[in-house]
Amino acid sequence: MRLFVGIELPDEIKRVLLEFQSELKQLGVKGLWKSAENFHVTLEFLGELEPNSLPTLTETLSKRARNHKPFHLSIEGLGAFPSLKRPHTLWTAISGSLNALHQLRDEIHIELVKNSFVLEERQFKSHITMASRPQFDDIDLSCVRTKKFGEFMVAEVVLFESRASYGKRVYTDLYRTKLL
Template sequence: MAVDADGSRPAAAGGARAGVTPGPVRAFVAVQLDEAVRTALGVQLERLRLAAPRVAWVPAQNLHLTLRFLGGVEADTLPRVTRALEALAGEARPFELAVGGLGAFPTAARARVVWAGLSGGGEAVRALAGRVEAALAPVGFEPEARPFSPHVTLGRVRAPRPDPRLEAALADGAGLDFGRVRVDTVWLMRSDLGAAGARYSAIAAVPLAGR
């Protein structure tokens, strides 16, 4: 993730990027994690990497909770997305999330996506994701077919197959607490894919202003 010097927040997007092809912007709406939570998850990432080195693990600085993946968005649509987020943010109140536990989709025994879950604040983040979904529908984004399942993606399994070491590592982390996050901003992010992986930068930061 492109971040400020202290690593705490995404950098603002702006201007042309060297090596970035003009065209649709790969975008998503997200909640950012506190640096302390990222650090705690980074410790687990190192442990998991030793257990399952073939998994494509996410760099700790890139960790976030996706509210809605938008895919390729035309540049002239992004201001409409931002305005839609600003409208919903005026009615949405800040809240806290507790990040805790490790797991995998669909199961630890057949892992495709390895994640950190939530031990608190799940209802609030589901409600926020629902607001995002409703706000973006008039902009042209169809509702997701699958129910929203809040999580922080830690890694993706390139070739899913039974992996007892990964399964054991996830079981060992099932009850871990990674800290709390105050959610007071919704972030519209862009993802630029390159040889070194994804680079994330912020298009807009929209404060939650509801009372």
């Protein structure tokens, strides 16, 4: 099972981000566009795991979620990894209660490591992926770099399974736990 921990976005935010993709396409930006169903904030990528790891994962997520109250996040701006000059991923930025977001993510990360999960050690950068392998040479994106897309309340953490289906990634929520 290919798994990751994340935050699901409300349908209204997904709709606005889909409209933004259309705006980018009209500007001439090309790439492998993410579907609205796949918009999310990844907190921790877990990779390929056996189903017998699920009880430990769900217990860890429940334990960490109980220590956090719901918080607000805002979606705004446009960026790219590793940079806008050499992009391989086009994303929208996250702002708002970033301290709460990072603390939640860090606690989940530390608890998973304590439970012998092997995790990526690169710095966490909150974002929502819009497209992979974007191409926008000679396109002026300054008009959309600071665009605001809305805000929402983070009230739960989700354990997702990522499967390939007909050449596309399909994300299925396996477990949800509320922030208290």
